[in-house]
Amino acid sequence: MAEPRRIDLVVVHCSDSPFGDAALIDRWHRARGWRGIGYHYVILNGYPDRESYARRRPKFWLDGVVENGRPLDRIGAHVRGHNRNSVGVCLIGRSQFTQQQFGSLVGIIDELKKDHHGLEIAGHYELLRPADAPKTCPNIDMDWLRGLVGC
Template sequence: MKITKLVVHCADTPNDRDVTAEDIHQWHIQRKWAGIGYHRVIRRNGVIEQGRPEYWEGAHVKGYNSTSLGVCLIGRDQFTDAQMQSLERVLRDWKVKYPNADICGHCDLDPHKTCPNFDVKGWWETVNQKELVSDES
Protein backbone atom coordinates (compact mmCIF):
# COMPACT_ATOMS: atom_id res chain seq x y z
CA MET A 1 0.00 0.00 0.00
CA LYS A 2 1.48 3.35 -1.06
CA ILE A 3 0.52 5.95 1.55
CA THR A 4 0.24 9.48 0.12
CA LYS A 5 -2.07 11.11 2.71
CA LEU A 6 -2.22 11.24 6.50
CA VAL A 7 -5.76 12.36 7.28
CA VAL A 8 -6.95 13.95 10.54
CA HIS A 9 -10.59 13.43 11.58
CA CYS A 10 -12.81 14.21 14.54
CA ALA A 11 -15.40 11.87 16.01
CA ASP A 12 -18.05 14.64 15.95
CA THR A 13 -19.02 13.64 19.48
CA PRO A 14 -19.74 16.15 22.27
CA ASN A 15 -16.49 17.80 23.39
CA ASP A 16 -17.07 16.77 27.01
CA ARG A 17 -17.67 13.07 26.24
CA ASP A 18 -14.84 10.54 26.17
CA VAL A 19 -15.19 7.79 23.59
CA THR A 20 -12.88 4.84 22.92
CA ALA A 21 -11.64 3.14 19.77
CA GLU A 22 -13.79 0.17 20.84
CA ASP A 23 -16.90 2.43 20.92
CA ILE A 24 -16.17 3.62 17.38
CA HIS A 25 -15.48 0.03 16.29
CA GLN A 26 -18.98 -0.94 17.53
CA TRP A 27 -20.61 2.06 15.78
CA HIS A 28 -18.93 1.16 12.51
CA ILE A 29 -19.94 -2.51 12.81
CA GLN A 30 -23.54 -1.37 13.38
CA ARG A 31 -23.23 0.45 10.03
CA LYS A 32 -22.28 -2.90 8.48
CA TRP A 33 -18.65 -1.85 7.99
CA ALA A 34 -15.76 -4.24 8.66
CA GLY A 35 -15.01 -2.53 11.98
CA ILE A 36 -13.36 0.75 12.89
CA GLY A 37 -12.35 2.78 9.84
CA TYR A 38 -9.49 4.74 11.47
CA HIS A 39 -5.95 3.57 12.14
CA ARG A 40 -5.55 5.57 15.39
CA VAL A 41 -7.93 7.19 17.85
CA ILE A 42 -6.87 9.94 20.29
CA ARG A 43 -8.98 10.15 23.40
CA ARG A 44 -9.73 13.32 25.38
CA ASN A 45 -6.89 12.60 27.84
CA GLY A 46 -4.40 12.18 24.98
CA VAL A 47 -4.23 8.38 25.10
CA ILE A 48 -3.56 6.99 21.62
CA GLU A 49 -5.56 3.87 20.84
CA GLN A 50 -5.00 1.45 17.98
CA GLY A 51 -7.70 1.22 15.33
CA ARG A 52 -7.13 -0.76 12.16
CA PRO A 53 -3.62 -2.03 11.59
CA GLU A 54 -1.72 0.21 9.16
CA TYR A 55 -1.51 -2.59 6.59
CA TRP A 56 -5.34 -2.67 6.34
CA GLU A 57 -6.98 -0.22 4.01
CA GLY A 58 -8.90 2.32 6.05
CA ALA A 59 -12.56 3.31 5.79
CA HIS A 60 -12.34 6.98 6.66
CA VAL A 61 -12.24 9.13 3.50
CA LYS A 62 -14.06 8.18 0.32
CA GLY A 63 -11.81 7.94 -2.70
CA TYR A 64 -8.56 7.96 -0.67
CA ASN A 65 -8.80 4.94 1.62
CA SER A 66 -6.34 2.83 -0.36
CA THR A 67 -3.60 5.48 -0.15
CA SER A 68 -4.12 7.05 3.27
CA LEU A 69 -4.00 6.51 7.02
CA GLY A 70 -6.60 8.07 9.29
CA VAL A 71 -6.37 9.37 12.84
CA CYS A 72 -9.48 10.44 14.75
CA LEU A 73 -9.61 12.99 17.57
CA ILE A 74 -12.45 12.36 20.04
CA GLY A 75 -14.65 15.45 20.24
CA ARG A 76 -16.14 17.92 17.77
CA ASP A 77 -14.23 21.18 17.72
CA GLN A 78 -12.46 21.77 21.06
CA PHE A 79 -9.54 19.41 21.48
CA THR A 80 -7.37 19.17 24.59
CA ASP A 81 -3.68 20.06 24.71
CA ALA A 82 -2.98 16.40 25.46
CA GLN A 83 -4.84 15.39 22.29
CA MET A 84 -2.92 17.86 20.15
CA GLN A 85 0.41 16.66 21.57
CA SER A 86 -0.59 13.06 20.82
CA LEU A 87 -1.73 14.04 17.32
CA GLU A 88 1.69 15.56 16.71
CA ARG A 89 3.33 12.35 17.95
CA VAL A 90 1.19 10.10 15.69
CA LEU A 91 1.84 12.28 12.64
CA ARG A 92 5.60 12.49 13.32
CA ASP A 93 5.77 8.69 13.64
CA TRP A 94 3.88 8.27 10.39
CA LYS A 95 6.03 10.88 8.61
CA VAL A 96 9.13 8.81 9.46
CA LYS A 97 7.53 5.80 7.72
CA TYR A 98 5.87 7.79 4.92
CA PRO A 99 8.03 10.91 4.45
CA ASN A 100 6.32 12.00 1.23
CA ALA A 101 2.76 11.75 2.54
CA ASP A 102 0.75 14.97 2.82
CA ILE A 103 -0.89 15.80 6.14
CA CYS A 104 -4.43 17.12 5.80
CA GLY A 105 -7.88 17.23 7.35
CA HIS A 106 -10.85 15.22 6.11
CA CYS A 107 -12.40 18.48 4.87
CA ASP A 108 -9.39 19.05 2.58
CA LEU A 109 -10.36 15.90 0.64
CA ASP A 110 -14.15 16.23 0.82
CA PRO A 111 -15.63 19.74 0.47
CA HIS A 112 -18.90 18.54 2.01
CA LYS A 113 -17.17 17.84 5.34
CA THR A 114 -16.01 20.26 8.06
CA CYS A 115 -14.16 17.52 9.98
CA PRO A 116 -11.92 17.94 11.95
CA ASN A 117 -13.11 21.56 12.33
CA PHE A 118 -9.66 23.16 12.30
CA ASP A 119 -7.01 23.94 9.69
CA VAL A 120 -4.78 20.87 9.90
CA LYS A 121 -2.27 22.10 7.31
CA GLY A 122 -1.90 25.47 9.06
CA TRP A 123 -1.59 23.79 12.48
CA TRP A 124 1.08 21.38 11.16
CA GLU A 125 3.09 24.28 9.68
CA THR A 126 2.97 26.06 13.06
CA VAL A 127 4.05 22.89 14.89
CA ASN A 128 6.99 22.49 12.53
CA GLN A 129 7.96 26.17 12.84
CA LYS A 130 8.15 25.77 16.63
CA GLU A 131 10.33 22.68 16.24
CA LEU A 132 12.72 24.55 13.91
CA VAL A 133 13.03 27.39 16.41
CA SER A 134 13.70 25.03 19.34
CA ASP A 135 16.24 23.06 17.25
CA GLU A 136 18.16 26.27 16.53
CA SER A 137 18.28 27.48 20.13
Protein backbone atom coordinates in the same frame (compact mmCIF):
# COMPACT_ATOMS: atom_id res chain seq x y z
CA MET B 1 5.06 -11.91 1.20
CA ALA B 2 2.90 -8.96 0.17
CA GLU B 3 4.42 -5.56 -0.45
CA PRO B 4 3.73 -3.05 2.33
CA ARG B 5 1.08 -0.61 1.27
CA ARG B 6 2.17 2.83 0.12
CA ILE B 7 1.16 5.51 2.60
CA ASP B 8 1.53 9.14 1.55
CA LEU B 9 -1.35 10.83 3.37
CA VAL B 10 -2.60 11.25 6.94
CA VAL B 11 -6.26 12.23 7.13
CA VAL B 12 -7.33 13.88 10.38
CA HIS B 13 -10.90 13.38 11.59
CA CYS B 14 -12.97 14.20 14.64
CA SER B 15 -15.55 11.89 16.19
CA ASP B 16 -18.15 14.70 16.31
CA SER B 17 -19.05 13.39 19.75
CA PRO B 18 -17.98 14.72 23.15
CA PHE B 19 -16.92 11.25 24.34
CA GLY B 20 -15.73 7.96 22.95
CA ASP B 21 -12.91 5.55 22.36
CA ALA B 22 -11.83 3.07 19.69
CA ALA B 23 -14.20 0.37 20.96
CA LEU B 24 -17.20 2.70 20.72
CA ILE B 25 -16.26 3.86 17.23
CA ASP B 26 -15.80 0.22 16.24
CA ARG B 27 -19.41 -0.44 17.36
CA TRP B 28 -20.66 2.62 15.44
CA HIS B 29 -18.90 1.51 12.27
CA ARG B 30 -20.09 -2.11 12.58
CA ALA B 31 -23.65 -0.79 13.02
CA ARG B 32 -23.21 0.88 9.61
CA GLY B 33 -22.36 -2.50 8.10
CA TRP B 34 -18.59 -2.03 8.02
CA ARG B 35 -16.13 -4.74 9.06
CA GLY B 36 -14.93 -2.71 12.01
CA ILE B 37 -13.39 0.61 12.88
CA GLY B 38 -12.32 2.56 9.82
CA TYR B 39 -9.63 4.68 11.52
CA HIS B 40 -6.11 3.49 12.22
CA TYR B 41 -5.71 5.59 15.38
CA VAL B 42 -8.08 7.20 17.88
CA ILE B 43 -6.87 9.91 20.26
CA LEU B 44 -8.89 10.12 23.48
CA ASN B 45 -10.01 13.29 25.25
CA GLY B 46 -10.54 11.93 28.77
CA TYR B 47 -14.22 11.11 28.30
CA PRO B 48 -14.28 7.50 27.07
CA ASP B 49 -18.00 6.94 27.61
CA ARG B 50 -21.35 8.67 27.93
CA GLU B 51 -21.39 8.35 31.71
CA SER B 52 -18.05 10.10 32.30
CA TYR B 53 -19.15 12.92 30.01
CA ALA B 54 -22.67 13.25 31.49
CA ARG B 55 -21.27 13.38 35.02
CA ARG B 56 -18.47 15.75 33.94
CA ARG B 57 -15.98 13.33 35.44
CA PRO B 58 -13.08 13.15 32.99
CA LYS B 59 -10.59 10.37 33.30
CA PHE B 60 -7.61 12.69 33.01
CA TRP B 61 -5.15 9.83 32.60
CA LEU B 62 -6.86 8.98 29.30
CA ASP B 63 -6.56 12.46 27.78
CA GLY B 64 -4.24 12.18 24.78
CA VAL B 65 -4.00 8.39 24.94
CA VAL B 66 -3.64 6.87 21.47
CA GLU B 67 -5.68 3.73 20.83
CA ASN B 68 -5.05 1.53 17.84
CA GLY B 69 -7.91 0.97 15.45
CA ARG B 70 -7.54 -0.79 12.12
CA PRO B 71 -4.01 -2.19 11.66
CA LEU B 72 -1.77 0.00 9.51
CA ASP B 73 -1.24 -2.78 6.99
CA ARG B 74 -4.99 -2.77 6.26
CA ILE B 75 -6.67 -0.16 4.10
CA GLY B 76 -8.81 2.16 6.19
CA ALA B 77 -12.45 3.14 5.76
CA HIS B 78 -12.48 6.83 6.62
CA VAL B 79 -12.43 8.98 3.46
CA ARG B 80 -13.91 7.90 0.15
CA GLY B 81 -11.41 7.86 -2.68
CA HIS B 82 -8.33 8.17 -0.45
CA ASN B 83 -8.35 5.10 1.79
CA ARG B 84 -5.86 3.03 -0.18
CA ASN B 85 -2.89 5.35 0.43
CA SER B 86 -3.79 6.97 3.75
CA VAL B 87 -3.82 6.60 7.50
CA GLY B 88 -6.93 7.79 9.34
CA VAL B 89 -6.54 9.47 12.73
CA CYS B 90 -9.63 10.42 14.75
CA LEU B 91 -9.61 12.94 17.58
CA ILE B 92 -12.42 12.34 20.06
CA GLY B 93 -14.43 15.56 20.27
CA ARG B 94 -16.23 18.07 18.09
CA SER B 95 -14.24 21.27 17.84
CA GLN B 96 -12.32 21.78 21.06
CA PHE B 97 -9.38 19.48 21.51
CA THR B 98 -6.86 19.29 24.32
CA GLN B 99 -3.15 19.99 24.30
CA GLN B 100 -2.60 16.32 25.08
CA GLN B 101 -4.60 15.31 22.00
CA PHE B 102 -2.62 17.66 19.76
CA GLY B 103 0.63 16.40 21.29
CA SER B 104 -0.34 12.83 20.48
CA LEU B 105 -1.43 13.76 16.97
CA VAL B 106 1.91 15.44 16.29
CA GLY B 107 3.66 12.35 17.71
CA ILE B 108 1.77 10.00 15.37
CA ILE B 109 2.56 12.18 12.36
CA ASP B 110 6.24 12.46 13.33
CA GLU B 111 6.51 8.67 13.64
CA LEU B 112 4.79 8.09 10.29
CA LYS B 113 7.09 10.62 8.60
CA LYS B 114 10.10 8.46 9.55
CA ASP B 115 8.91 5.60 7.33
CA HIS B 116 6.84 7.47 4.76
CA HIS B 117 8.79 10.30 3.15
CA GLY B 118 6.79 13.06 1.49
CA LEU B 119 3.84 12.44 3.80
CA GLU B 120 0.99 14.93 3.38
CA ILE B 121 -1.62 15.91 5.95
CA ALA B 122 -5.27 16.71 5.21
CA GLY B 123 -8.45 17.26 7.13
CA HIS B 124 -11.41 15.13 6.08
CA TYR B 125 -13.23 18.21 4.76
CA GLU B 126 -10.36 18.95 2.37
CA LEU B 127 -10.88 15.66 0.52
CA LEU B 128 -14.61 15.83 -0.16
CA ARG B 129 -15.91 15.08 -3.63
CA PRO B 130 -18.52 17.37 -5.23
CA ALA B 131 -21.33 14.87 -4.55
CA ASP B 132 -20.42 14.48 -0.85
CA ALA B 133 -22.39 16.14 1.92
CA PRO B 134 -20.56 19.19 3.30
CA LYS B 135 -18.31 18.56 6.30
CA THR B 136 -16.02 20.60 8.51
CA CYS B 137 -14.32 17.57 10.10
CA PRO B 138 -11.94 17.76 11.94
CA ASN B 139 -12.88 21.36 12.81
CA ILE B 140 -9.28 22.51 13.16
CA ASP B 141 -7.11 24.84 11.11
CA MET B 142 -5.23 22.38 8.92
CA ASP B 143 -2.74 25.01 7.72
CA TRP B 144 -1.77 25.54 11.37
CA LEU B 145 -1.34 21.78 11.86
CA ARG B 146 0.71 21.40 8.68
CA GLY B 147 2.97 24.23 9.85
CA LEU B 148 3.32 22.59 13.25
CA VAL B 149 4.44 19.23 11.80
CA GLY B 150 6.34 20.57 8.79
CA CYS B 151 4.15 19.02 6.09
